[in-house]
Amino acid sequence: MVxxxxxxxxxxxxxATSATVSLAVVLxxxxxxxxxxxxxxxxxxxxxxxxxxxxxxxxxxxxxELYRNLGQPLQTLATLACAGMGLPYFLLLALGYTGDxxxxxxxxxxxxxxxxxxxxxxxxxxxxxxxxxxxx
Amino acid sequence: MSHFNLxxxxxxxxxAFFAILWRRELREQVKLFLQIFLGLVVGAIxxxxxxxxxxxxxxxxxx
Numbered sequence: 001m002v003x004x005x006x007x008x009x010x011x012x013x014x015x016a017t018s019a020t021v022s023l024a025v026v027l028x029x030x031x032x033x034x035x036x037x038x039x040x041x042x043x044x045x046x047x048x049x050x051x052x053x054x055x056x057x058x059x060x061x062x063x064x065e066l067y068r069n070l071g072q073p074l075q076t077l078a079t080l081a082c083a084g085m086g087l088p089y090f091l092l093l094a095l096g097y098t099g100d101x102x103x104x105x106x107x108x109x110x111x112x113x114x115x116x117x118x119x120x121x122x123x124x125x126x127x128x129x130x131x132x133x134x135x136x
Numbered sequence: 137m138s139h140f141n142l143x144x145x146x147x148x149x150x151x152a153f154f155a156i157l158w159r160r161e162l163r164e165q166v167k168l169f170l171q172i173f174l175g176l177v178v179g180a181i182x183x184x185x186x187x188x189x190x191x192x193x194x195x196x197x198x199x
Contacts, residue, residue: 048156048157051149051156052153058145105137105142108139108142111146115146123157126157
């Protein structure tokens with residue numbers, strides 16, 4: 001909404017406190033779709049949860065690598081992409097899952113695992129926009 | 137799973153994700169889903185078809 005002085009003005013219904021925005025973003029990062037559920041987009045949140053976890057499960061079943069090194073630039077980016085999926089990433093690390101580089105499906109699995117992480121990063125940004133009233 | 141099945145599964149998941157993320161109305165979601173899904177699958181098949189005449193070279197040595 002824009003007033004006569006061309007300033008951005010949000011109605012009280014769509015504006016959110018910084019605490020709400022922060023909580024939505026943290027929830028969105030921790031559990032895929034949780035940020036949307038928190039913000040009242042329950043159906044979409046559940047759908048996102050299913051899609052991201054299905055992508056991750058498929059990646060793990062194909063022995064895709066779960067990056068955890070921060071040494072080299074490309075590995076750091078891949079690790080950040082994987083860590084983007086939140087709790088599932090740390091749960092898999094705790095369970096000792098790393099992937100199997102000798103598996104025939106390793107490269108495919110890696111693509112699925114990285115995609116799951118990046119999907120959740122996009123969900124996080126979407127939840128941020130919704131919480132700030134920038135998006136419906 | 138075969139390479140093709142994996143590609144189709146990847147396209148399905150990605151298309152569903154972006155359709156729900158970027159569109160609100162069901163009709164628009166279905167439309168975007170089909171655009172992305174068919175774009176990925178048909179595009180990959182078309183690319184594979186274009187690459188067919190090129191030699192693949194000798195098979196990689198088994199370690």
